Amino acid sequence: KNEVEQSPQNLTAQEGEFITINCSYSVGISALHWLQQHPGGGIVSLFMLSSGKKKHGRLIATINIQEKHSSLHITASHPRDSAVYICAAFNFGNEKLTFGTGTRLTIIP
């Protein structure tokens, strides 16, 4: 069993739909990262959160420390949101990121 698991692995939706990607982790963490990787390959850090909720534009990330679960939401999805979204558990003690396997999101116009 992976220490960081994401679901779904693949998600296809129509433009405008509300998107939710889930991440569960079994390791102790200091923070949870959400990363975005576009076709092209570059990786961008979207959020880093250790409690509660963060919002940036149409993106919202939440975390429940007790349940060891985080979600990434996209409102009013757009084809340019098509990418692989990766959650990663960060341990401040050893500076390590443990990555989930990613969710491939495709938004159809």
Added chain:
Amino acid sequence: DAGVIQSPRHEVTEMGQEVTLRCKPISGHNSLFWYRQTMMRGLELLIYFNNNVPIDDSGMPEDRFSAKMPNASFSTLKIQPSEPRDSAVYFCASTWTGGNQPQHFGDGTRLSIL
């Protein structure tokens, strides 16, 4: 802010050849990470440096891999001799440790060993 700069972007070489990947972290960052991404295994940490010192190299697959950070603005990842199973995208990332700070990733080097 120039971001993390990796070179080359693409490398195609024959097995047995030496491969050197380069990374320039963001100025002022004191931690640098090398990752490998494959379809089968996703993103994996190979090694990370703090203040130019290797802290954890447990992810380095075998002795064919070596990494150096001679100064705060430059790091290399070397594979010698290279093998087809080393084909992957290699990412470098940097951050400032001392608080919870996100890592900033380079654009990666796509390595193909024939």
